[in-house]
Amino acid sequence: MIELKEISKKFGNTQAVKQVSFNVASGETLVLLGTSGCGKTTTLKMINRLIEPDAGQILINGKNVTDQDPDVLRKGIGYVMQNIGLFPHYTIAENIALIPDMLKWDKAKTKSHTKALIEKLHLPESTLAMYPHELSGGQQQRVGLARALIADPPVLLMDEPFGALDNLTRTSIQKEFKALEELRRKTIVMVTHDVLEAFELADRICLLDKGEVVQIGTPKELLFQPINDIAKNFLAGQRLVLEFKVVNIQDIWCYLPEEINYEGKSETAGLSIWEAMESLRKKDGDELFVSDASNTVKSVNFGQLTTAFNQYRNAQQHE
Numbered sequence: 001m002i003e004l005k006e007i008s009k010k011f012g013n014t015q016a017v018k019q020v021s022f023n024v025a026s027g028e029t030l031v032l033l034g035t036s037g038c039g040k041t042t043t044l045k046m047i048n049r050l051i052e053p054d055a056g057q058i059l060i061n062g063k064n065v066t067d068q069d070p071d072v073l074r075k076g077i078g079y080v081m082q083n084i085g086l087f088p089h090y091t092i093a094e095n096i097a098l099i100p101d102m103l104k105w106d107k108a109k110t111k112s113h114t115k116a117l118i119e120k121l122h123l124p125e126s127t128l129a130m131y132p133h134e135l136s137g138g139q140q141q142r143v144g145l146a147r148a149l150i151a152d153p154p155v156l157l158m159d160e161p162f163g164a165l166d167n168l169t170r171t172s173i174q175k176e177f178k179a180l181e182e183l184r185r186k187t188i189v190m191v192t193h194d195v196l197e198a199f200e201l202a203d204r205i206c207l208l209d210k211g212e213v214v215q216i217g218t219p220k221e222l223l224f225q226p227i228n229d230i231a232k233n234f235l236a237g238q239r240l241v242l243e244f245k246v247v248n249i250q251d252i253w254c255y256l257p258e259e260i261n262y263e264g265k266s267e268t269a270g271l272s273i274w275e276a277m278e279s280l281r282k283k284d285g286d287e288l289f290v291s292d293a294s295n296t297v298k299s300v301n302f303g304q305l306t307t308a309f310n311q312y313r314n315a316q317q318h319e
């Protein structure tokens with residue numbers, strides 16, 4: 001769906017992006033991850049031609065973006081800007097209606113789409129008549145998302161979409177973001193410097209360093225098969241939490257105790273180790289019942305869970 005072929009960009013003497021190539025499949029979320037200044041935003045902005053590359057090609061659905069009129073191109077690409085970028089003198093409703101107005105939707109259609117969308121994003125209808133400064137950071141971030149989603153573009157570019165939020169608000173908006181059906185069908189390229197956020201939301205991660213791609217892979221691949229020390233060190237600080245989040249019960253199934261006969265309520269094996277630990281903690285250390293796709297049930301306590309996890313981890317490291 002989106003294809004970058006050896007894209008480069010220099011600003012004066014600064015090589016911001018150097019021969020970056022990647023593909024994003026239809027419906028996939030690719031996260032561009034890396035430290036400040038590694039070229040994430042520049043790469044993102046070249047996709048919708050806010051910045052023109054010096055070399056290389058960008059194709060969307062096989063069509064070179066440079067062959068398309070930038071305004072027409074951008075109508076099919078939702079864009080959530082860094083620092084939200086709402087227009088201060090427009091009401092929230094007017095901010096959301098920018099693209100629909102450009103597309104010449106009739107007012108009733110814009111109004112009904114806006115109402116439906118803000119409800120899904122947990123924004124009260126009363127905010128529509130307000131101005132951006134009257135909203136909290138989290139609410140503004142939701143408006144930014146609504147503005148990018150209103151015309152249902154197949155491609156969405158997001159630059160640090162949750163960057164302006166405190167950790168708690170950030171976690172809750174990330175959860176809503178993941179659950180939003182509007183986003184499931186979309187091809188998304190998202191920029192973040194936050195490793196946990198990247199792992200939470202990405203199908204695949206493209207790790208950048210000094211304008212170059214270090215590694216592209218699923219969160220699991222980056223964690224368990226880092227290509228070099230740069231990739232390894234980038235995740236080092238949060239390695240254990242990341243492992244608890246990406247490994248699930250199904251992955252460690254063969255290391256868990258024998259199956260049991262149990263017909264009561266059980267959790268699915270898609271549960272991450274992190275979620276399983278949370279459930280066990282809430283149960284005050286009692287057993288957790290988990291079932292896999294063939295409805296085989298196993299009972300697991302905290303000790304068995306951590307032992308099985310460690311066995312899985314050792315096996316990955318020796319692969």
Ligand SMILES: Nc1ncnc2c1ncn2[C@@H]1O[C@H](COP(=O)(O)OP(=O)(O)OP(=O)(O)O)[C@@H](O)[C@H]1O
Nearest residue numbers: 011014016034035036037038039040041042043193
């Ligand atoms: N318009 C510009 N003029 C000059 N230099 C620029 C310009 N835009 C970006 N750069 C430089 O290019 C490099 C990459 O910048 P870019 O904004 O793409 O990085 P980033 O990874 O998105 O960083 P951040 O997370 O801080 O936004 C940096 O060294 C930056 O200073």
